[in-house]
Amino acid sequence: MPAPTGIMPATLRKDLRLEWRSKDAINSMLFFSLLVVVVFSFSFDPNAEESRRIAGGLIWVAFLFAAVVALNQTWAREIRNQVLDAYRVSPAPANSLFLAKAIGNFIFVSVLEALMTPLFVIFYQLRPLGPTWQLLIVAALGTWALVVNGTFFAAMSLRTRSREIMLPLLLFPISIPALLAMVQATANVLTGGGARVWIALLLSYDLVFTTACLLLFETVLNAE
Amino acid sequence: MNGYLIAAYAATWIIHIAYLASLMRRYSRLKHDIEELKRAQT
Amino acid sequence: MTETAPVITVSNLIKQFGRFAALRGVTAEFSAGKLYAILGDNGAGKTTLLRTLAGLNRPTSGQITILGAQKFGDICHQVGYMAHSSLLYDEMSGRENLDYFARLYGISESARCTQAIRAVGLDPDLRRPVGQYSQGMRQRMSLARALFNDPKILLLDEPFSNVDIHSATGMVHLLANIRDQGKTIFVVTHQASLLDGTADEFIWMEAGQIVARTLDLQQTARTT
Amino acid sequence: MNKAFPILGILTALLLSYALYQALDVAPTEQTMGDVQRIFYYHVPSAWTAFILFTVNFVASLVYLFRRNPASDIVALVSAEVGVVFCTIVLVTGPIWARPVWGIWWTWDMRLTSTLVLWLIYISYLVLRRFSSSGETPILAATLAIFGALCVPFVYFSIWFFRTQHPQPVIGGGGSIDPRMLHVLLINWLAFSCFALLICWSRYRLEELQREVEQAHALESLTQSPRSSR
Numbered sequence: 001m002p003a004p005t006g007i008m009p010a011t012l013r014k015d016l017r018l019e020w021r022s023k024d025a026i027n028s029m030l031f032f033s034l035l036v037v038v039v040f041s042f043s044f045d046p047n048a049e050e051s052r053r054i055a056g057g058l059i060w061v062a063f064l065f066a067a068v069v070a071l072n073q074t075w076a077r078e079i080r081n082q083v084l085d086a087y088r089v090s091p092a093p094a095n096s097l098f099l100a101k102a103i104g105n106f107i108f109v110s111v112l113e114a115l116m117t118p119l120f121v122i123f124y125q126l127r128p129l130g131p132t133w134q135l136l137i138v139a140a141l142g143t144w145a146l147v148v149n150g151t152f153f154a155a156m157s158l159r160t161r162s163r164e165i166m167l168p169l170l171l172f173p174i175s176i177p178a179l180l181a182m183v184q185a186t187a188n189v190l191t192g193g194g195a196r197v198w199i200a201l202l203l204s205y206d207l208v209f210t211t212a213c214l215l216l217f218e219t220v221l222n223a224e
Numbered sequence: 225m226n227g228y229l230i231a232a233y234a235a236t237w238i239i240h241i242a243y244l245a246s247l248m249r250r251y252s253r254l255k256h257d258i259e260e261l262k263r264a265q266t
Numbered sequence: 267m268t269e270t271a272p273v274i275t276v277s278n279l280i281k282q283f284g285r286f287a288a289l290r291g292v293t294a295e296f297s298a299g300k301l302y303a304i305l306g307d308n309g310a311g312k313t314t315l316l317r318t319l320a321g322l323n324r325p326t327s328g329q330i331t332i333l334g335a336q337k338f339g340d341i342c343h344q345v346g347y348m349a350h351s352s353l354l355y356d357e358m359s360g361r362e363n364l365d366y367f368a369r370l371y372g373i374s375e376s377a378r379c380t381q382a383i384r385a386v387g388l389d390p391d392l393r394r395p396v397g398q399y400s401q402g403m404r405q406r407m408s409l410a411r412a413l414f415n416d417p418k419i420l421l422l423d424e425p426f427s428n429v430d431i432h433s434a435t436g437m438v439h440l441l442a443n444i445r446d447q448g449k450t451i452f453v454v455t456h457q458a459s460l461l462d463g464t465a466d467e468f469i470w471m472e473a474g475q476i477v478a479r480t481l482d483l484q485q486t487a488r489t490t
Numbered sequence: 491m492n493k494a495f496p497i498l499g500i501l502t503a504l505l506l507s508y509a510l511y512q513a514l515d516v517a518p519t520e521q522t523m524g525d526v527q528r529i530f531y532y533h534v535p536s537a538w539t540a541f542i543l544f545t546v547n548f549v550a551s552l553v554y555l556f557r558r559n560p561a562s563d564i565v566a567l568v569s570a571e572v573g574v575v576f577c578t579i580v581l582v583t584g585p586i587w588a589r590p591v592w593g594i595w596w597t598w599d600m601r602l603t604s605t606l607v608l609w610l611i612y613i614s615y616l617v618l619r620r621f622s623s624s625g626e627t628p629i630l631a632a633t634l635a636i637f638g639a640l641c642v643p644f645v646y647f648s649i650w651f652f653r654t655q656h657p658q659p660v661i662g663g664g665g666s667i668d669p670r671m672l673h674v675l676l677i678n679w680l681a682f683s684c685f686a687l688l689i690c691w692s693r694y695r696l697e698e699l700q701r702e703v704e705q706a707h708a709l710e711s712l713t714q715s716p717r718s719s720r
Contacts, residue, residue, distance in 0.1 A: 010369040014355070021357045021395075077355070086353040086411065089320050090370040091343045149637070156630055160622040169617055173610040174637055177644035180652055197651060205644055212640055216633050219555065222324075223626040226525035232586040233510075236532050236579050243575045244689070251696055257703050264710060283625060285707040 007092045011100035018077060019108065025073040029066040029112045036062040037116070041123055051124050056186030059120050060179060064146060066116075067109045068168050071150040074101050075158050094218035102144075102151040102213075109143050129192030134185070138195060141202040142182035145209065149174055152213045156220055178205050273298040273419065273450050274319065279328035281314050281474075288314040290474035292328070296452075298418075301445040303461045304454045306471035312454040313350065315471070316421050319452070320347045333418065343371055346417035350424050352408045356397030360407045361390055364414055371415045382414035383407070387436060401428040409437065413444075420444065420451040426460055438464050458483055495691065502684040509674075509681035517674040529587040530671075535679035536579040537605065539686045543573030544612065544639070551635035554628060560701065563628040566635060567619060568693045570612050572686055577609045600653045607645045611638040 019025055040058050044051060078084040087097060120126065128135060150171050157166035181202045185195035272295040281289040288311045296302060304312050317323045319330065321338030335341045347353075354363045364379035373379075383390040386406040396404060409425055420441075426434040434457070442464050445451050453461060458468065462483045470478040513531035520527035550566035553559075584602055585595040596602065615638060619631050667675075 005372070007369060010366060014358075014366050017362075018355060018357050081354055081356065082349055082351040083353050083355060085320075085322055085347070085349055086367060087370065088322060089342055089345065089347045090367065091339070091372070092370040152637075156618075156633065159626050159630060160618065162621065166618070166621060169614050170634065173607065173614050174641050176607050176610075177641065177648040180648045184652060201644070201648060201651070208640055208644075209637070212637060216555075216636065219629055220633055223629040226528075226590075228526050228586050228590045229528050232529040232583040233532060235582045235586065236536065239575060239579050239582065240685075240689075243572075247689075247693060247696060250700075254696065254699055254703060258699075261703065261706055261710065282708050284623070285704055287708045 007096040008100045008103075011097055012104055015074070015077075015100060015104040016107070019104070024077075025070040025108055026111065028069050028073070029108065030115065032069050033062045033066040033112060033116050034119070036065060037119060037123060052126060052190050053187055055120065055124050055126055056190060057183045058124075059117070059186065060142065060182045062116070063109065063113060063143075064172075064175070064179065066112055067105070067143075067146050067150055068171065070105055070108050070112075071147070071154040071171075072164050072167055074105055074151065075154050079158065088221065094221045095214050097221070098151065098155070098213060098217040101155075102148050105147040105151055106144055109147055110140075113139060113143065126190060128190050130189035130194060132189070134195050134199065135189050137199055138182060138185040138189070138202065141199065141206055142178060142185075145178035145182075145202060145206050146171075146175060148206070148210050148213055149178075152217065152220070155217070159223060178202060181205070271298065272296060273333060275329075275331040276319075277329045279315075279318065279330065280326045281311075281318055281323055282326040287326075288474055289318065289325070289328075292474070292476055294469075294476055294479075296450060298450050299445065299448045300466040301441060301451045301453065301461070301464060302467050302469055303458060303465040304452060304469045304471060305456075305458050309473075310471040311474040312471050313423055314474075316347075316423050316452060316454055317349075320345065320421050322347075343415060344418040346412035346415060346420045348408050348412040348420075348422045348425055350427075352396065352404050353411060354396045354404070354408060357395050359393050359395055360388065360399070360410070361392070363396060363407070364411060367411060368414060373415060378416070379410075379414050382410040385413060385440060386410045387433070402430055402433050405429050406433065406437065409440075418449055420449060422451065422453045424454055424456070426455055426457050434460055495688075498684070498688055498691075502681065502688050505677075505681040505684055509678040512674045512677050516670075518668060518670055520671075523591055526587065526590045529583055531674055531678045533580060533583045533587060534675060535682040536576045536583070538679055539682050540573045540576035540580060540608075542683070543569040543576065543686065543690075544608070544642075547573060547612075547615075547635055548639035551632040551639075554632045555636070558628075560628070563632070564694055564697045564701075566632060567697060568690050570615050570635070572690050572693060574609065574612050574616060575689075576682075576686065577605065577612065580605055581609060598653075600649050603653075604645050604649045607649070608642065611641060611645075614638075 037058075040062070044054065044058075075084075078087070150167070153170040153174075154167050157163040157170060160166045181198040185198035185202070188195045188198070274294075274296040276292055276294050276296075279289050279292040280287060288309075290311075292311070292315060304315065306312050314323060318325055319332065321342065329336070330338075332338065333341045333344060338345075354360070355366075358366070360383060361379065364382065365376060368374070368376070368379055380390040386409050388403060388406055388410065396407060399407065405425065405428060409422070412420060412422065422441075425437060425441075429437065438460055441451055441453070445466075453465070455461065461468075466481070468478075468480050468483055469476055470480070509531070513528055517528065517531065519525060546569040547566050550562045550569060553562040554566060581602075584605070588597060588602075589595050615631060615634050618634055619627055622630050
C-alpha cells in the first residue's frame with residue numbers, strides 16, 4: 001500500500017487553523033518576549049554603545065525562550081484528546097507529521113521575530129553597520145536550527161514526566177553551537193562586520209540536524 | 225608541596241569516592257530489594 | 267466470509283509496564299464477522315490488549331497476527347480504532363476533523379466522511395467545534411472517526427460510556443449492522459448488558475489474562 | 491569473570507599508586523609553573539578517559555538503535571554516567587590549575603568551554619534517562635546520545651572560531667612536551683583507564699541486577715496476579 005500523499009501540507013494547514021482559532025502559542029510567545037525585552041532593558045543601559053554588542057545575544061535569548069513556549073504548545077495540542085494515537089494508527093508517515101510541526105513552529109517563531117525585532121530596534125536604538133541582508137539569512141537559518149531540534153525534543157519530552165521542564169533541559173545544550181553562531185553573527189553585523197563563517201556553520205548545523213531528526217523521528221514517535 | 229596541587233588531587237579522589245559510595249548505596253538498596261523478593265516468594 | 271479462518275491470532279502476549287505486567291500471556295484466536303465483547307474489572311488489561319492490537323503498544327513478548335500480517339503498519343488502513351478519549355481536535359468541527367483524518371488515510375472523496383457522520387446519527391453540516399459537543403455526540407463522532415475508512419476490524423474502547431441509553435442502543439444496532447457486513451468488532455465495555463443478544467462472544471479478562479470465553483452473558487455470570 | 495574482577499581491582503590499585511608516585515616524585519618539575527603543573531597528570535588523563543567513554547556511549551547507542559539489545563543500552567548508560575564523573579573531574583581540576591597559573595579561576599577558553607558544553611549535553615542525557623518512563627527510556631536516550639555526539643564537532647568548531655576572533659590570555663605556550671613528562675602522563679592515563687573500566691564493570695553489574703529485580707517483580711505479579719490498578 002503506497003503511503004498517502006499531501007499529508008504534510010494537510011497537517012500544516014490543520015495546525016495553522018488550530019493556532020488561528022486558539023492563538024495559544026503566539027499570544028504567550030509575544031507576551032513572554034515582551035517581558036524579556038523590558039526586563040533586559042532594566043538590567044542593562046540600553047542606550048550605551050555597549051548595547052550594540054550585546055543586543056545580538058539579548059534578541060536571540062529572548063527568542064529562544066519564547067520559542068520554547070511555542071514548542072511546548074504544539075505537541076500539547078496533539079496530546080489533549082490523545083489525537084496523536086489517531087495519527088499513529090493511521091498509515092500516514094511519521095516524518096510528514098514532523099515536518100509539518102517543524103514548519104508550523106518556524107512560521108510561528110518567524111512571525112514573533114517579525115513583530116518583536118522592531119521593538120528591539122527602538123528600545124536599544126540599533127542600527128546595523130554591516131550588511132543587513134546577512135541578518136535575514138542568519139535569522140532564517142538560526143530559527144530553523146532552534147525549531148527543528150526543538151520540535152524533535154518536544155516530541156521526546158512528551159514521553160517523560162514533567163515534560164514542560166524537560167524540553168529546555170534537552171534543547172539548550174544541543175543548541176549552544178547554533179545559538180553561539182546566531183549571537184556572534186548578529187553582533188558582527190551590528191558592529192559592522194560580516195558573518196559568512198557563522199552562516200556557513202549554521203547552514204551545516206541545519207543540514208546535519210534536520211537529517212538526524214528525519215531519520216530518528218519515527219523511532220521516537222513509536223517509542224514504547 | 226603546592227596547596228593547589230593537593231587540592232586538585234584531593235578533589236579528583238573525593239569525586240571518585242563519592243561516586244563509588246553512591247554505587248554502594250544503590251547496591252545495598254538493591255540487595256534489600258532482592259531479600260524482600262525472596263521472602264515474598266517463600 | 268469463512269467463519270473458521272482466524273482474522274486475528276494472538277499468542278502468549280505479554281505487556282509489561284516497568285514493574286507491572288498488564289498482559290500476562292494472552293493467547294486467543296478471533297474469527298471474522300463477529301462482535302466480541304471484552305469484559306473485566308479495571309486493570310484487567312482490556313485497554314492494553316486493544317491498544318496492543320492497534321499497534322500502539324509494542325508487546326514485551328508474544329506474537330500478534332492480524333489479517334495475515336505480523337507488522338501492524340501493513341494493515342493499519344484496514345483497522346478502525348476508537349479510544350477512551352475522543353481522538354478529535356476540540357477546536358475543529360466534526361466534519362473538519364474527519365476531513366483531516368481522511369487525508370491521513372489517503373481518502374480524498376469527502377462523501378466517505380459525510381456518510382460516516384450520518385451513520386452515527388449526526389449532522390455532517392454541524393459547524394460547532396467538537397469541544398462544544400455533548401459527551402454523547404462526541405462519543406458518536408469518535409465512532410465515526412473510527413468508521414470512515416471502512417475498516418475490516420474495529421477496535422472500540424468504551425464506546426458507550428457517558429452515552430444515554432437511547433443513543434447507546436442506536437450504536438449497538440449500528441455495530442450489529444457493520445458486523446453483519448462481515449467486519450470483526452471488538453468492544454471493551456463495562457455495560458455488558460447493552461450487548462446481550464448482539465455480541466457473538468463475551469471475553470472475560472482478569473489480571474491480564476483471558477479467563478473465560480462464553481457465548482452469552484448469563485452463562486458467564488453462572489461460571490464466575 | 492568473578493575471579494577477574496578482584497585481580498583487576500588489585501592491579502588497578504597498584505597501578506594508580508605507582509602512577510601517583512610517578513606524578514609526584516619522578517616527573518620533572520616544570521620550570522615556569524612549578525609543582526602546580528603536576529595537576530596535568532590527573533587533569534589530562536581524566537579528560538581523555540571521559541572522551542573515550544563518551545565515544546563508547548555513542549557507539550553503544552547506535553548499536554542499540556539497530557539491534558535493540560538491552561546489553562548495549564546498559565553499556566550506553568554506564569559509559570555516559572562514568573564519563574560524566576570523569577568530565578566533572580576535568581572541570582574541577584581545570585580551574586584549580588588555572589587559578590595559580592593564569593590568576594583566574596575560569597576563562598572562556600576553547601577547551602574549558604567545550605568541555606563544559608559536553609558535560610551539559612551528557613548531564614541532559616542522564617536527566618532524560620531518569621525522567622522518562624521505563625519502557626521507552628532506552629530508545630529516547632539512544633536518540634539523544636546520537637544528537638549529542640553529532641553536536642560535538644559543532645561545539646568544537648563554533649567555540650574555536652569564537653575564540654580566534656576574540657583576544658584572550660595566552661595559554662599553554664605550545665612547544666613539545668618533555669619525554670619524561672609524557673611517560674608519566676601515559677602511565678597515569680593507563681591507570682585511570684583501568685580504574686574507569688573497573689567502575690564501569692561494577693556499574694554494569696549493578697544495572698543488570700537492577701533490571702533482573704525489576705523483571706522478577708513483574709513476574710511475581712504475573713504468578714500472584716494481584717488486583718493492582720493500572
